[in-house]
Amino acid sequence: NAGVTQTPKFQVLKTGQSMTLQCAQDMNHEYMSWYRQDPGMGLRLIHYSVGAGITDQGEVPNGYNVSRSTTEDFPLRLLSAAPSQTSVYFCASSYSITSGFLSSNNNEQFFGPGTRLTVL
Amino acid sequence: DAKTTQPTSMDCAEGRAANLPCNHSTISGNEYVYWYRQIHSQGPQYIIHGLKNNETNEMASLIITEDRKSSTLILPHATLRDTAVYYCIVRDLTGTASKLTFGTGTRLQVTL
Numbered sequence: 001n002a003g004v005t006q007t008p009k010f011q012v013l014k015t016g017q018s019m020t021l022q023c024a025q026d027m028n029h030e031y032m033s034w035y036r037q038d039p040g041m042g043l044r045l046i047h048y049s050v051g052a053g054i055t056d057q058g059e060v061p062n063g064y065n066v067s068r069s070t071t072e073d074f075p076l077r078l079l080s081a082a083p084s085q086t087s088v089y090f091c092a093s094s095y096s097i098t099s100g101f102l103s104s105n106n107n108e109q110f111f112g113p114g115t116r117l118t119v120l
Numbered sequence: 121d122a123k124t125t126q127p128t129s130m131d132c133a134e135g136r137a138a139n140l141p142c143n144h145s146t147i148s149g150n151e152y153v154y155w156y157r158q159i160h161s162q163g164p165q166y167i168i169h170g171l172k173n174n175e176t177n178e179m180a181s182l183i184i185t186e187d188r189k190s191s192t193l194i195l196p197h198a199t200l201r202d203t204a205v206y207y208c209i210v211r212d213l214t215g216t217a218s219k220l221t222f223g224t225g226t227r228l229q230v231t232l
Contacts, residue, residue: 004163033219042207042222043164058219090163092220109156109220111163 001026004112006091012118013081021076021115023091029110031094032074036060036087037114043090049074081119089115124208129227132202138195140226142208145189151212153184154220155193157204164207164222167193198230 007022025032033048035058045058049068063085065077074093078085094109125143132138144153154169168175168182170191175182181194195202207225 035222040224042224043220044222045219048219059221088161092163108166109164111165114161114163 003027004091004093004110006089006112006115008115009113010116012120013078014120015082017081018077018079019081021078021089021091021117023074023076023112024072025074025091025093025110026072027093027110028071029093029095030071031109032068033058033092033109034064034066034074034076035090035092036085037090038087046076046089078117083119085117086119087117089117124210124223126206126208126223126226128224129229131229131231132195132198134199134230134232135197138193138198138202138228138230140193140195140206140208140228141190142193143190144208144210147188147210148212151210153182153188153191154209154211155180155182156207156209156220156222157202158207158225159201159204167206198228200230200232202228203230204228 004025030051034046035043037043044060046060046064047058047066049055052068052071055066055068068074091112092109152169152171155167156164157167158164168177168180170182170184184191205225205227207222209220
């Protein structure tokens with residue numbers, strides 16, 4: 001298994017540009033999520049999804065859109081990039097509580113390697 | 121999810137045990153204690169979790185006090201590769217989502 005993959009690894013944007021950060025997992029996990037991490041800070045949840053066709057907002061959703069058309073993919077879209085969105089973005093996946101497969105023993109979340117985004 | 125309090129940083133000599141404390145005094149009965157770590161520039165990595173009993177796996181041990189208001193992550197023989205930020209997280213698995221709420225964690229520096 002490749003686990004959780006993210007592309008690109010690095011990206012520089014100008015203010016106002018749009019782009020999509022890609023995230024994919026091959027573990028058949030229902031739950032996927034996006035976090036951002038600013039320097040010296042912990043991770044903050046942007047959006048999450050408990051299954052294909054279902055998404056919801058996290059702690060800091062403004063300026064970001066998501067969709068979940070397949071179980072494997074969970075892209076994050078920046079519609080009009082701003083310097084405040086300069087950050088490292090992590091995607092994560094796990095089994096979902098609603099899947100029936102989840103127990104306290106397999107709710108480990110797997111994180112991707114991150115995308116480092118700079119908005120000028 | 122309950123809030124946690126951790127020291128900002130700790131040092132540990134290589135080969136010695138690293139004991140990382142976490143306070144979660146407002147934890148509720150159905151919340152688990154999870155530990156993740158983040159090695160520089162990488163995504164967080166799951167370490168261990170528990171509800172009320174002490175737990176051990178190949179990476180670490182987790183000691184939870186009887187009142188569950190605090191816990192300690194133990195790395196029995198720390199190596200330089202254990203240098204990382206360690207996050208203590210309490211979370212409720214009875215909801216419909218698997219959200220993790222990260223604090224600022226403890227930065228563990230393992231030295232020679």
